[in-house]
Amino acid sequence: MASKTYTDRELMVTAAASEIEDSDTVFVGMRLPLIAFQVAVSTHAPNSMAVYESGVVRDSPADGFIHTMCDLPNLNRAVSTTGMIDIMSRLQRGDVDVGFLGGAEIDRYGNLNTTWVQGGEQEIRLPGSGGACDIACMADRTVLLMPHEPRRFVEEVNYVTSPGHSSDGSGRDTHPQAGGGPSALVTSKATFGFDDDGELYLRSLHPGVSESEVVADFPWEMNTAEDVDEGSVTTTAEPATAELELIRTFDPDGFWT
């Protein structure tokens, strides 16, 4: 680990960026996705467009560090600065290809909780959904980003802030929601896909991480790519030098990464 030239979060950013395809419309939330979109549009996805629930639409990185989607560098030379109903309407009518979500807790079907968690005897109040529930319900696919901490992986989330797949094995088919549901989970140790039944499986291990240490962190028996006929578990690509340079340009003080 000492010889790594990048941080866990930098790898999460490039892994998240690689989930953006060229020409995607990307619903960009706060924190790491702010950086991931900028990396993607600067590298393999030059025709992707970012939409932010505040009303911002961008086709290029901000020329300066952004704490939030509303920082002036993100508004300056945007394609459009419109309103939330406009952006959420794009989502609701099916025009958003991919959205990013985080969570304090996740279950095997990708249900996420960012509202209330149990901390010992006490319920701890978290900030809530923001636009996460809407993205989870309506984006064509979602990519989930979480620190790899065992307490976050639970059999049942305490509160479904952002719905994942159905638990009856039908994925999104019988789900009331319009969108396609979660397609990937990126943690600080590995990436995961969702199989045809809508259940998580291990897709790739970040460099230096073992399969056994990853699967041990889940309270259920985590499937692997082999188990669900999705090839074999691979090693997550390390950030390329050019990507790291971009990350460090977009986040010069490593505030997010």
Add this chain to the structure above:
Amino acid sequence: MASKTYTDRELMVTAAASEIEDSDTVFVGMRLPLIAFQVAVSTHAPNSMAVYESGVVRDSPADGFIHTMCDLPNLNRAVSTTGMIDIMSRLQRGDVDVGFLGGAEIDRYGNLNTTWVQGGEQEIRLPGSGGACDIACMADRTVLLMPHEPRRFVEEVNYVTSPGHSSDGSGRDTHPQAGGGPSALVTSKATFGFDDDGELYLRSLHPGVSESEVVADFPWEMNTAEDVDEGSVTTTAEPATAELELIRTFDPDGFWT
């Protein structure tokens, strides 16, 4: 008639303008109301605001003749040039005090038809509602403007483009619509009110017009102000010199008037 210093339509404009109260929000349609609002805001209703379904909001006359609400003089130095959903939302939430409507046919309850009329054997297609139906349904009150032609006054309109009052004597109470319904009709010979039952009655005669000639033009027995305890039939005020000057400034070639 030869000695009149104004045209019938000029009198209709000032009579319509007098239906606008100061601080009213006025939903201004095409033709005569375009001029009437400009007269009102220039005289007794300086704090009135006009909203036009195209999205224009104005607090002052246009500095030039306008054929339509979208002519550039009506956009230039407007208070706002927004969209129809914004304007119609003001109407739907009850923020429009008065709207103007015209019609090819009217019945005693103020139902208006601007869609299909019967011309002998043939049905004649008219342009349709535009925003008239919406104004009729939702404005706090409406003022109706029509040339005084007997064929326009009918027991039952051929098509209810713009709903008036209920025919069961309840006015708007049992009416499905949110607005208050018609409050006045201005023709080229007289002005009419609507009584508590929602039925037309003669309110004032334009100068030189007799009551008998007016009531004879209706296929039903037209009530007068006396009949419905609304005072007596008066004489419509002639346009003041200042009003005529304004009308001829706003419509210099007499295109609408």
Add this chain to the structure above:
Amino acid sequence: MRYYMTGEVETIEQAVSRIDSGSSIAAGLALEHSIPFAAGHELLRQGTDDLTMIGPISDLLFDQLIGGGAVSRVRAAWAGNVSAGTGYRFREAVENGTVDVEDHSNFSIALALKAGAMGVPYLPTKSLIGSDIFERSDLFLEESDPFGGDQLALVPAIEPDWTIVHAQRASPAGDAHLWGNMGITDPAVGAAENVLVTAEEIVDPDVIKSDPSRVGITRDKVTAVAECPFGAHPSPVAGYYNRDNEYYLEYSTQTKTQSAYDEWADEWVYGVSDREEYESLVERELGITEPTIAAEVQYGQ
């Protein structure tokens, strides 16, 4: 700062040729402002027909397309000639049954497109009920407000195959600055499968990005972009030219019969090969002689 021109600017001939016969088209969305007449005339020249025209008030655009035999159906609140009243080609076609009309109010067309733009099956309204627009139609539904209020009309979504917008200026990718009254431009753009943008000027993307709050259309909805100066004549375009009121009155007197219309169209539509030649037919001075410059606005960081 990098720009991606995902679109390519086409001639209006190329752009309009993307529209197939049988399409549904929303146009004339800013009401009497900036009506895409150039695109309409190009549809006529290309013989695109069996069209369903969608709009609030159509002003002359729908009448001209109907006169040229391009239209089989109209979904609108008002069709005619705003200056003169009657649109004779519309009236005759409807009375003869050659064009089918779905009657709307301005708000019901607005809500239908807004529902499409929002991606919901319908929007509720307090308008319509009590009118024959509602009573004689099987398009709308009535419901009791499920939260306990009064009766509501439900207006189902309309999703046009194409929405045509004439913009003041657009980037080659289709991001467009619009100003002046908007009518139902925004809902119609959102609801459409494809958008054709004709613009007074195609400008560098830098111009558009200098003022992102002025952007009314973003490229993701835009299928075709064509530069088309004078493309809205005889309707007005804020900042570019005034309405040609005389044209409307002349059109009215010149199109009372089909053969009169055909003569009119031979001169104004089929007799010109492009908008430049068309412009040479217009004698009146319509330019902006008393400009108002918008107060400066700054972004930056």
Add this chain to the structure above:
Amino acid sequence: MRYYMTGEVETIEQAVSRIDSGSSIAAGLALEHSIPFAAGHELLRQGTDDLTMIGPISDLLFDQLIGGGAVSRVRAAWAGNVSAGTGYRFREAVENGTVDVEDHSNFSIALALKAGAMGVPYLPTKSLIGSDIFERSDLFLEESDPFGGDQLALVPAIEPDWTIVHAQRASPAGDAHLWGNMGITDPAVGAAENVLVTAEEIVDPDVIKSDPSRVGITRDKVTAVAECPFGAHPSPVAGYYNRDNEYYLEYSTQTKTQSAYDEWADEWVYGVSDREEYESLVERELGITEPTIAAEVQYGQ
């Protein structure tokens, strides 16, 4: 050209004094942009309490008002500190039950206010169902799409007593130019009984009327107008100043307990008599050093 100044510009003290304890207030509507912090601090100084705060994400504004004991209820999608995550005053108040929370998603708050603005009892959405925001709430209804499609959630209207907007510039009557991202400003203005506009600059009505398409608020909704430069700090205002990111991080470390908050508030809220004095506390350079000037736009005739 005549103007009617129906409104009178007030000091922010006068303007905020119009808001009664017990009111519901929508604020923070452009998300992290142009949050009306000056008005919020004035509410605290005046001791206005028992407030219901309504917004999509509240950023620090709601946390500060909660810390000052002004809030009894929050109807929002997210409440915290966008830079640091947790809003400790919010969290503690909710865990202790002193503030009641109605959980929303950003879109459900947007639709609730949009329904209010449109004057309809509800708007339908494809979002929400399947989440506990929906399942654990008795606010929303579920229905089968009456046109035959899938299940929909119905979001009932919210009509705040007050909406507070910090604008770049406004006329004395309350007509305001807004630019930069809008969030749900427009629906919240439309839905409100009263609107309080604080503005970086009060300008001559001529300035506003030079660009009517830039107008985001018209006077008919506006009850009070106050000039308030720097009124959104620490949030950014397009064209005026950048976000003060450090302030957010410092606030987070300085408000983990109620007594720590009280100390913070003594300095930043109760220790200053007006915004000018407040501004003197801010050391960081937040001005626009790389301006982008919006491309010229013309109206006229």
